[in-house]
Amino acid sequence: MSLLKVSNIEAGYGKVQVLWDITFEIGEEEIFVLLGSNGAGKTTTLRVISGLIHPYNGTITFNGKDLTKLQPHEIVEHGVIHVPEGRRIFPKMTVYENLRLGAYTKRAEKHFHDSLSIVYKLFPILKERRNQIAGTLSGGEQQMLAIARGLMGVPKILLLDEPSLGLAPKVADKIFGYIKEINQLGVTLLLVEQNVFRVLELADRGAVIENGRLVLSGSADELRDNPHIKKAYLGL
Amino acid sequence: MDLMIIINLLIAGIFLGALYALMSTGLTLIWGTVGILNFAHGAIITLGGYMVWVGLQYVGLNYVLSLVIVIMFSLFLGFILELFIFRPFRGKTGEFMNTIYCSLAFAESMAGIILIVFGPRYKKLPYISTGVIKVSNIIIMTTHELVLVILSISILISFWIFLKKHKYGLAMRAISQDRFAAQLMGINLNKVYLLTVGVGCLFAGVSGAFLGTVYFLSPHLGDMPLVFAFVIIVFGGLGSIQGTIAAAFILGLFQSTVGYLLGLGWSAAIFFLFMMLTILFRPSGLFGEAA
Numbered sequence: 001m002s003l004l005k006v007s008n009i010e011a012g013y014g015k016v017q018v019l020w021d022i023t024f025e026i027g028e029e030e031i032f033v034l035l036g037s038n039g040a041g042k043t044t045t046l047r048v049i050s051g052l053i054h055p056y057n058g059t060i061t062f063n064g065k066d067l068t069k070l071q072p073h074e075i076v077e078h079g080v081i082h083v084p085e086g087r088r089i090f091p092k093m094t095v096y097e098n099l100r101l102g103a104y105t106k107r108a109e110k111h112f113h114d115s116l117s118i119v120y121k122l123f124p125i126l127k128e129r130r131n132q133i134a135g136t137l138s139g140g141e142q143q144m145l146a147i148a149r150g151l152m153g154v155p156k157i158l159l160l161d162e163p164s165l166g167l168a169p170k171v172a173d174k175i176f177g178y179i180k181e182i183n184q185l186g187v188t189l190l191l192v193e194q195n196v197f198r199v200l201e202l203a204d205r206g207a208v209i210e211n212g213r214l215v216l217s218g219s220a221d222e223l224r225d226n227p228h229i230k231k232a233y234l235g236l
Numbered sequence: 237m238d239l240m241i242i243i244n245l246l247i248a249g250i251f252l253g254a255l256y257a258l259m260s261t262g263l264t265l266i267w268g269t270v271g272i273l274n275f276a277h278g279a280i281i282t283l284g285g286y287m288v289w290v291g292l293q294y295v296g297l298n299y300v301l302s303l304v305i306v307i308m309f310s311l312f313l314g315f316i317l318e319l320f321i322f323r324p325f326r327g328k329t330g331e332f333m334n335t336i337y338c339s340l341a342f343a344e345s346m347a348g349i350i351l352i353v354f355g356p357r358y359k360k361l362p363y364i365s366t367g368v369i370k371v372s373n374i375i376i377m378t379t380h381e382l383v384l385v386i387l388s389i390s391i392l393i394s395f396w397i398f399l400k401k402h403k404y405g406l407a408m409r410a411i412s413q414d415r416f417a418a419q420l421m422g423i424n425l426n427k428v429y430l431l432t433v434g435v436g437c438l439f440a441g442v443s444g445a446f447l448g449t450v451y452f453l454s455p456h457l458g459d460m461p462l463v464f465a466f467v468i469i470v471f472g473g474l475g476s477i478q479g480t481i482a483a484a485f486i487l488g489l490f491q492s493t494v495g496y497l498l499g500l501g502w503s504a505a506i507f508f509l510f511m512m513l514t515i516l517f518r519p520s521g522l523f524g525e526a527a
Contacts, residue, residue, distance in 0.1 A: 050420065052416075052419065052420075071424070072422075073425075076422030081420070088414055088416065090413045090417065093406075093413070097409075101407070101410050101418075101421045101423075104403065104406075104421045104422045105421075108422070149421075
C-alpha cells in the first residue's frame with residue numbers, strides 16, 4: 001500500500017515551469033530515492049510535497065488524504081517532515097532549542113520527551129552539545145542536527161534533501177548509516193541525492209528526474225543495472 | 237568628578253536606558269521577525285500615553301489599572317496593523333516600501349484623531365509615586381523614576397524569558413533566523429506574525445504610558461521616541477533584541493553624561509552622531525551580523 005502518492009505534478013516558480021507530469025508512489029517504510037543532476041527538479045519536487053510551492057496541476061496524496069492545497073505548517077502536522085538542502089538549522093540557537101522547534105506541532109509536542117531520548121540515543125554528540133550554539137557545530141554535526149530536528153517532528157515520512165552535500169566522504173558515510181537506522185525505526189524516507197552510487201545501495205526503490213520529467217523508475221537494483229544510469233550517473 | 241555626580245549620571249543614564257530599551261524593543265522585534273519597519277510605532281507610543289489619560293480621567297482608574305487599558309488597546313492596534321496594513325502586502329512586490337507608507341499614513345491619521353478627540357492642549361500624566369530617594373541628604377532619584385525603571389526592566393526580563401522558553405518566543409526567534417526553515421518546523425507564519433506585531437505594539441504602548449509621565453502628552457509625543465528608537469536599533473544591530481537593549485543603555489548613559497558635560501542641547505545631537513558613526517564604521521550594528 002502506498003503511503004505517499006505524487007500524481008501528475010506540474011509545478012514551477014511563478015511562470016517558470018520546472019516540473020512536468022511527475023508521478024511516483026512510495027510505500028510504507030520504504031527508502032525511495034530521487035536521482036538527477038543539478039537543476040533537474042528534485043528539490044522542487046520536495047517543495048511541492050511539503051507545500052512550500054503549490055503545483056499548477058496534479059495532486060499529492062498522503063495516507064489517503066489530499067495535501068495538495070494545504071499550507072506547509074498543516075502538512076507538517078500530518079507527519080510529512082522536510083529536512084531542507086543546506087541543513088538550514090537555526091544558527092544562533094542552541095542545539096536543544098533547535099530540537100524543541102523540531103517538535104513544534106501539537107502532534108509532535110506530545111511525544112517530545114520520547115523523541116528527544118530517541119534522538120539523543122541515535123546522535124550522542126547532540127546530547128553532549130545540547131547547550132552549544134548550533135552555528136558553531138561542524139558541517140557533519142549540523143547535518144545530524146538537521147536530521148534530528150526532523151525526527152523531533154515525529155515523521156511518518158522524512159524528506160531528506162542532499163544530506164551528504166558538502167560533507168567529507170567519511171562523514172557522509174556516517175550520515176548514510178544514520179539514514180538506514182532511521183528507516184529501521186519505521187520511518188519512510190524520500191531521499192534526494194547526487195551521491196548515486198551510495199544511495200542506490202541504501203534505497204529500496206527510486207526514480208530519475210531529468211529536465212523536470214520523470215524518465216525512469218524502479219527498484220534500486222533495476223536502476224543500478226540500467227545502462228543509461230550506468231553511463232550518466234555512475235560513470236561506468 | 238565628584239562621586240555623587242557620577243552616581244547621579246549613572247542613575248539618570250540607567251533611567252533613560254530603561255525607557256529607551258522599552259520603546260525600541262517592539263520596533264526591533266517586528267523588524268527581525270516580520271521584516272517590516274513599523275512607522276506606526278511612534279503613534280502607538282502616543283496612544284499609550286493617552287490611554288492612561290483615558291483611564292485616569294474618564295474611567296476613574298488609578299495609574300496601574302490604566303496600564304491594563306494600555307496593554308489591551310495597544311495589542312488590539314497591533315492586530316489591526318498586522319491584519320489590515322501589513323498582511324495585504326505580504327509576499328507581493330513593493331512590500332517593504334508599501335508597508336512603510338501605509339504605517340506612516342496610519343500614524344498620521346492617529347495623530348489627527350487624537351487632536352480631534354483630546355484637543356491640542358498638552359497634558360501631563362501624574363507620577364506613580366511622589367517620594368524621593370536620598371543618600372546623605374542628596375536626592376539621587378525620585379521614587380517615580382525608580383518604579384518606572386523597575387517596571388521597565390521587569391518587562392524586558394519577562395520578555396527575554398518568553399523568547400528563550402516559550403513555544404511562541406522560540407518561533408519568533410526561529411523566523412527571524414530562517415523564515416523558510418521555520419515553516420518546515422510547522423510554524424504558522426501568519427499566526428506568529430500577528431502575535432509579534434501585537435507584542436511589538438504592546439511594548440510601544442507601555443513605553444508611551446511611561447513617557448507620558450516624564451514628558452507632556454501631545455498628539456506627537458511618540459515622534460521623537462520613534463526616531464530615537466530607530467537610532468537605537470541601528471546602533472544595536474537591526475533585528476537583534478539583545479543588541480537593542482545594550483544599545484539603549486549605552487546611549488542612555490552616554491546621553492546623560494554628555495548632557496551634564498556639554499549641556500542638554502547636545503544630547504539629541506549625540507544620538508544622531510552615534511547613528512552616523514555606526515552606519516559609517518559598523519553598518520551591521522553592535523550585535524548585528526556582518527552583511
